[in-house]
Amino acid sequence: MTSGHALLGISGGVDSAVAACLLVDKGLQVTGLNIRILDNAQDNLTLEPSPIVISDDPAYSIPVYTLNLSASFRDTVIANFREEYLAGRTPNPCTLCNKEIKWKGLLLSARMLGADIVATGHYARSICTENGPELHKGIDPSKDQSYFLWMLSREELDQTLFPLGELTKPEVRELARRFSVRAAAKKESQEICFIPHNDYRAFLSSSLPGLEKQVCNGEIIDARGKVAGHHKGYPFYTIGQRRGLGISSSEPLYVNRIEPERNRIHVGGKDSLARDTLTAHSMNWSGIPAPREPFRSLARIRYRDTETPCRVIPLDRNRVEVVFDTPKQAVTAGQAVVFFRDDTVLGGGIIV
Structure with missing residues (x-):
C-alpha cells in the first residue's frame, strides 16, 4: 500500500515509531494512536490529542491521539488473568489484549478518523493470497511475534499492515537512528505491562485480598501419591515450575x-512433564478454512517453544486434539497452541 491513510498503534517504544516513519516514507498519511489501558478510569471513546512525539525530524511529525480503554482492559484482560490462575491455568494476556483491546481500539478509531487501514509495530507479516490474507512469521526468528497474533481474524488481517515484518531488530535500531526517533535507545521491556517487576504472585495477592490465607498450606503430592510437603497456594505455581517448592528430594x-x-x-521428575497429546478449545483458523479432517502441522505450545510436527484432529468446530510426533515438555493449560505450515500461521487455540 503506497497511498491512503494509515492509523498506527503507538506504544512509545522504538518499534512502533520506526513503523510510523516507514509508512511516511511510503507516501501514506500516518496518524498515531496510543491506547491507554492502565488508568484508574472508565473507557473514553473520544480521541484526545497526545503529547507523544515520535521523531525530532520534522519530516516524520505525525498527529498522535489517545484512546482510553482502561475499563475494558480491566474487565477483559486483567479479569481473565485472575480467573485463569484461580482455575489452575496459566494465561497469556498479550494474545487476549491484541484481539480484544489493541485491534478493537485501532479499528474503532480508524472508523472515527476515516483511516483506510491500521498498522502496528509487531514483527509479523500479512500476505495477500488468492484465498485472502495470511498471517506469516516476521523474517527475524529472534523477534517473530506471529505466535501472539493467532487470535486475529482474516477480516482483521485484511485491514492491517506490519511494516517491520521484513526487518530484523538491528535493522530497526539503525533505522531509528536514521529517522531521529526519540525512543531509539530505549530498552525493551520483557514484563507483562500490568504486572510490576513481572511478579504475578504479588499481583494476585494484592489484587485479591485474602487470597494467600485462603490457599496457603495446600498439599504437595509426589509421584507415589504421598504428601511430600505443603505449598503457599496453588495459584502461585505453574506447570514445569521447579523453584520455590520448599521440599527436599534426591532428584x-x-x-x-x-x-x-x-x-x-x-510434583514429579522431569520425565513426568512429557506429554504427547493435548486438547485445545476456542479455535481460530486464519490460515485455512476450519478443518473437518485430521491434518499434519507444526505446533508451538508457548512463545519460545520449538515447533514440533504433529497431527491435528478436529473434535468439533471449536476444539481439536493434537498428537505430537515426539513428546512436549510442560504442556500448560491456559497457554496457546499455535499451528504453522512453514512460516504461515494456520490457526491456534487455548490448551485445556
Missing part, C-alpha cells in the same frame, strides 16, 4: 499437575 522435582478444587499441586 529435581517439577510441578506437573494442579488441582484447584483441592488446593493441591502434584
